[in-house]
Amino acid sequence: MRDPDKPQQIIDAAIRVFARNGYYNSRVSDVAREAGIAAGTIYLYFKTKDEILVTLFREKMTEWVALVRDAIAGEADPLEKIRRIVALHFKMIEEHPALAEVLQVELRQGHKFFRGASAQEVSAYFDVIADVLREGVLAGRLRKELPVKVATKMLFGAMDQLATSWVLGSRGYRLSEAAEPVATIFLKGVCADGV
Amino acid sequence: MRDPDKPQQIIDAAIRVFARNGYYNSRVSDVAREAGIAAGTIYLYFKTKDEILVTLFREKMTEWVALVRDAIAGEADPLEKIRRIVALHFKMIEEHPALAEVLQVELRQGHKFFRGASAQEVSAYFDVIADVLREGVLAGRLRKELPVKVATKMLFGAMDQLATSWVLGSRGYRLSEAAEPVATIFLKGVCADGV
DNA sequence: GTAGAATGAACGGCGGTTCAGTCAACGATC
DNA sequence: GATCGTTGACTGAACCGCCGTTCATTCTAC
DSSP states (O other), rough: OOOHHHHHHHHHHHHHHHHHHHHOOOOOHHHHHHHHHHHHHHHHHHSSHHHHHHHHHHHHHHHHHHHHHHHHHTOOOOHHHHHHHHHHHHHHHOHHHHHHHHHHHHHOOOOOOOOHHHHHHHHHHHHHHHHHHHHHHHSSSSSOOOOOHHHHHHHHHHHHHHHHHHHHSOOOOOGGHHHHHHHHHHOSSSSSGOO | OTTTTTTHHHHHHHHHHHHHHHHOOHHHHHHHHHSSSSSSHHHHHOOSHHHHHHHHHHHHHHHHHHHHHHHTTTTOOOOHHHHHHHHHHHHHHHHHHHHHHHHHHHHHHHHHSSHHHHHHHHHHHHHHHHHHHOOOHHHTSSSTTTHHHHHHHHHHHHHHHHHHHHHHSOOOOOOGGGHHHHHHHHHSBBGGOEE
């Protein structure tokens, strides 16, 4: 086990392959070919096929949450923080569509099959959003009776759905363009009197 | 091929089995056992395992869209229509959690694998929501520059995320209780001044 | 007796995993 | 510097269990 970034190469290959065919329709040998190595080599670095997916998921989600945390750390205004999160979320999907496709699709399966493994990483992202919302409530910028948990899920769900449509669709527009309207609608609402 | 509701029994059994284990981790023989028939019998009514899922999906989504259409047909106020859709969405998930789990999880795979097969049914639901929003804009009840497509995806995504959390979680609360806050946040927004 | 539905054991191929063999790098010895 | 031995990563053909699918046979209703 010399090569220290061989696991990374395998994960990167797996992202491309899983994005193309889905996890269950991908062969371990497909991942190997994509990585330019033999099928058996994968088993020097991962115990099972499942472990590739779990590792991939954990690693990328952890990176992602850290990135978002950093991006909003220097910002004082909670509303602006939300705008940044949305913008960053879409930017990331746009720049890494293959990774996005895997995370989007397997996320739910993940909830089911890798409960312990992935729940932590996902809920960390929810926590980031929820913390900002709570902050906004305390600062009086958001309704003080706002149900934070519900609002958190709504924002995540909204972003996730826009992302899914874009990823699985023809991608004939820039997802980033949706960031501003999504943030605005979430923050201000759709009522004519709610401007 | 006498028994006219045998296919229905198979689909109902499949819903329970797929909900429990996921599509790819379910055996055809599991579905058969759950339905109280032999494995071979399934192939008198369905050509392949895939066809069970596709049929299930089409049938339930079509039913669902028809139900929602009916429920809002008698209502004039677009805002109230949205409230009804949200309430109905959550009520349906709550009453049919197994079905919900299958649709939630396989929906995305479905987008990928059964493009032609499922895209139509899903987009019909999006159309129902989009039509209501457009109606609201025309009636002056919603912002006139509202990006309807984005808002549609946001509402669907928000409902879907609440539903997913509830379905895959411990279900220690009534999902229906979230209907009012979700509708209110979507309609009025989260800004303190947006009430 | 017959038609056609239902059965479930058996088939076949697919694919995750293994492992005996290959190869490359490196140190030791001359 | 050439030769050899050793180590351990790497290979990929083969293995083997799994499961979707089939079909010869049995059952049932009329």
